[in-house]
Amino acid sequence: MLENAINSLPGDLRDAVASRLRQRVLSQCDTAYSDSKAIGAENNSREFRHVSGMGEMKASIPATAYHYWGQREGYEIWKDKKFLKKYQEDNPNVKVNSKSGKIQVGYRRDGFIPVGYGRKVKVYK
8 A cells, every 4th residue: 555655656756755764664673773782781780580470581572573573473473482482592682681589498487597496596687
């Protein structure tokens, strides 16, 4: 539809419109690339922890990439594990550093650790 509209324009105007559309697409690609680099730098500087009920965060997908692939392949593509693995291989800056929570064994709810028979030690965090 857009192609027919552009082709119906006079020669000089058609070339100007096509040139402007190319510039716009290239600028969108540049901003998406720079956004992904900034997100990658932020992901590498922070540690992400397990969120109870949601699980581990494995990637931070930019909105432009999410909607680009959603419109191109359908939004169900983001549920496909093979696609996500390939996307993370092709775009290593979307991976996040995830860290598990500290495992604590032997603590009670009141903050005391039982040490020997009948003796308790208070632990301050």
